[in-house]
Amino acid sequence: MDDTISLILHGCKLGEELALNLANLANQPENLSKSCEEIIRVFADAKERLSFHQLSTTVYPHPMLFREPHQDLQQNIDPILQEWLGSSCSSAMETLLHQMPGVMAERSALGLIESKVGGGLQMGSGGLFIESSSRSDAQAMDPSDSGRGSSSSSKRPRKRNDDAGKRTVRVPAQLFGNTEIPPEDGFTWRKYGQKEILGSKFPRAYYRCTHQNLYHCPAKKQVQRLDDDPFQFEVVYRGEHTCHMSDTAPSFPRPAPGIAQEMAQAMIGQPPPSAATSLGRWVDFSLGPGGSAGSSSSSMAAGSGGGAAGPSTGGRYGKEADYPIAELADAMFNSGSSSTNSMELIFPGDQPSDKNN
DNA sequence: GCCATTTGACCTGC
């Protein structure tokens, strides 16, 4: 189901792009037609899928719509997300929300699951899975838990096998294009390690918040591709971001702690608000699995930290605008522009003020 | 020069 939502989001975004470039395309009926066809195709596909799954018990709203299982669905949308949704594809999403009466029942059930498993939230057939510990992440992720670098202590106060403060999110690979990159989650991460895990086909990548040093932000995450489903990533978040709380920290309003992880799933094929930088990848989806641009090995090697651990933030964190957006723009709009500035043409108002977030 | 990634080594918990 999440794939379907991604499809719809994709369609919304395409529509938005089209709207923004309507003026440019006005005298390019051919490209205009192509854009329309693409949008139609995406929504038709989504509609087809919806009719297949329609309101069945396995239908779930996109995970980004979840916040707390016991709250009203719409209230679950983080204000920041709402704002973003409002600016990008809110109407479609709202429509979607209101057209999914099965959601609330499911959410109740999920709530039961959550309480049963101690804070975990499982989401059904879409393969989405969130579990969080009952303990606060801040507790679990003491900044001093950074090993060698921690002051004068020669011992690394590490905790093994400590699920407290740990949230596991299964993130399906994108439906389109490069399926090897997990979605962004609105934060910037710096890879600090990669490890082959016994019994796992794919290595696990370790990330920490880019602002860890500056703001002592304890947030970390691990990204690992699932053995049994290479098209899904398991992302383990530890620690809450504190960098956005600092006055001197990057000013872009971040998602509320915890919501980012859900955004990670939500952003499948969908650029986060801060991510003009991610748009390139998002657009890359539309190139199809065989798309040459940024697909598989090249983009992975370029950015993501190695193999399976393709970080949601991709390559140089916050610098991934190098994805072939320009090529796509050329293809779609025949704009002739090959610079990454074409992003501004497509999303003139969406450029984040602070891409370091 | 700065910052991110890579990767081997190191450290610690089990």
Added chain:
DNA sequence: GCAGGTCAAATGGC
């Protein structure tokens, strides 16, 4: 002793 998590030097891109 092993496996997982982290460090930090080397390297590369911008």
